Amino acid sequence: MTDPQIAPLAGYTVGVTAARRADELGALMERKGATVLHGPAIRIIPLADDSELLAATTSLVEDERPVDVAVATTGIGFRGWIEAADGWGLGERLIDRLRQATVLARGPKAKGAVRAAGLVEEWSPESEASAELLDHLLAEGVEGKRIAVQIHGEPLREFIDALRRAGAEVIEMPVYRWTGPADPGPLERLIEAVLVGQVDALTFTSAPAAASVLETADRMGRLDALVEQLSDRVLVVGVGGITAGPLVRQGIPVLCPERARIGALVRELAVALPARAARFTVCSSEVELRGQAAVVDGGLRPIPPAPMALLRALAAEPGRVLSRPALVGVLRRHSGREFGVDEHAVETAVGRLRAALGSPSLVQTVVKRGYRLAVPVA
Known part of the structure; x- marks a missing residue:
C-alpha cells in the first residue's frame, strides 16, 4: 500500500501551457508533489496596445444607436476592457453606453467585474456556461437588437453565429487577444518531452493555448505523434469545455472539472493521474x-x-x-x-x-x- 505521506502527484511530471497565472497553477501542482514543466503556448497582447480593441470600443461609443444587450464573459477581460478604455479617454462614455443596456454576466467573476464598474447585471446562468447564456438570449428574443459580446480568447463562433441567425446585430469586443509565444523554444521542448515519455499530464487553461500547441507541433512535423500521445498515454486536463475545444476536434480526450477553476483543475488531476497507475x-x-x-x-x-x-x-x-x-x-x-x-x-x-x-x-x-x-x- 502506498504511504499516505507520499503526495498524490509525487513521481509525476505535468506540463503547463498557460501564460496567465502559470506560476499560480504550477505552485498548486508542486504542493501536491508534481514536477512541473512550463512551456507557455501563447502571449497575451496588452490591452492598452491593442489597436483592434481600441477601434471596436471607439466605434461602440461613437455610434448613435444604443446597445440593447452587453454580455460579459470573463471577469479579467471585462475589467481589463474598462481599464483600457479609461486609458484611452473613453471610460466614462463606455460605462454610460453600457448602463443603458441590459447586462448579462456568464459567471461570478464576470458578475463581480460588472459590479466593480458601477453596473448591475440583469441575469447570470448558474452553470456559468455560454450555452445557457445563449439559450436565455434566444428565449428572450434578439431579432433587431444590437448585442455587444466581450470575446474571451477563442472567438465564440457558435454563440455569435446563433445570435446573428436569430436576427441580432452582434458587436464583437476582442478583449485580451493572444498570439504565439515570443520565444517558442520552451513550448517546443515541452512538446518533445511529451513525445519521449517524460510528461505524464498536460494542462490547458485557454482554447488559444490548446490551438497553439497543436499548431506548433504541426510546424515541427510532430502533430500526428503528439495527437497519438495525448490520445493514449498522456492525461490531458482542460479548465473547461471551451478550452478543450481545439483538442476535442482532434479526437483527443480531455478531462475537465465541473467548475472552470484552476484549483478544481488541480484537484481533478490529483485524483485522475494516480488512478491510472x-x-x-x-x-x-x-x-x-x-x-x-x-x-x-x-x-x-x-x-x-x-x-x-x-x-x-x-x-x-x-x-x-x-x-x-x-x-x-x-x-x-x-x-x-x-x-x-x-x-x-x-x-x-x-x-x-x-x-x-x-x-x-x-x-x-x-x-x-x-x-x-x-x-x-x-
Missing part, C-alpha cells in the same frame, strides 16, 4: 508504477528516463520476458535515435533500473532470452 507484486514487493517514479513497498523511488522506459515496457505484461533486441527498440523510441543504441545500452539501463528500484532481484535476467519482472509464477 499500474500496480503489481514483484518478488513479494508491492510496486506502483507512476509516471517518472515507482513506489516500492510504500516508498517513492525516482527513476531516470531511459530505465523508466524499460520498466514501462516490462510492466506492460509483468512476468513476460522481453529480449535484448526488443529492449533496444524501446530505448531507440525513447531517445528518438535509430543509431548509437545497442544491447550494451540495454544492460546499462537495466543496471540503473535495478539500482533505482533499490533491489536487483526485482528485474530478473533470463539467460539467453532477456529480462523480466520477477512476478510470482502461478
